[in-house]
Amino acid sequence: MNRILFVCTGNTCRSPMAEGILRRLLQEHGLDHIEVRSAGVAAYDGSPVSSHAASILREQGAPANLTSSALSRELMQWADIVLTMTTGHKQHAIGRFPEYIDKMYTLKEFVEDDPETAQRIAELEELTAELQLKQALDQQISKEERTRLLMLERELPDYEIADPFGGSLAMYRQCAEEIEAALLKLIRKLKP
Known part of the structure; x- marks a missing residue:
């Protein structure tokens, strides 16, 4: 598994935080060969991440200059694994791209x-x-x-990662902590 795609709604909060935090963790754990991207089921290409998400990413020492991408067939083909933030995102992606069902999971489900x-x-x-x-x-x-x-x-168990969109910086921080806890489990799965 060398290419991971995270998916949320607008690709401005949860999935870019997952992308940025995982990039940092991969570097810290010597897994630099793994590529990470993110997309949204209702995203427009090129939108900046939310200001709170960018703040969290900077605090974490992760890339904060990410921009949104719409979930596309090309991204689905590129990915070895697709990790969504909610079951709804997973169902939406399966509905649009049923041929890739075998590589779609919620993040928390995959690291269970x-x-x-x-x-x-x-x-x-x-x-x-x-x-x-x-x-x-x-x-x-x-x-x-x-x-x-x-x-x-x-x-x-609940495999949903709640959307912090429109919430306080504290809500984004809590969301990032929840994502990072799951990503640390993912790192353990990725290590040889």
């Missing part, structure tokens, strides 16, 4: 290190795929299948 939780995630994804296929074929979904789906969803 509890084996039981990872097993529940795999079961949930398999069940979701089966139920979507049933719906597409106009087949009935059983009460047991719906119950199991809801139970699996309730058992999983």
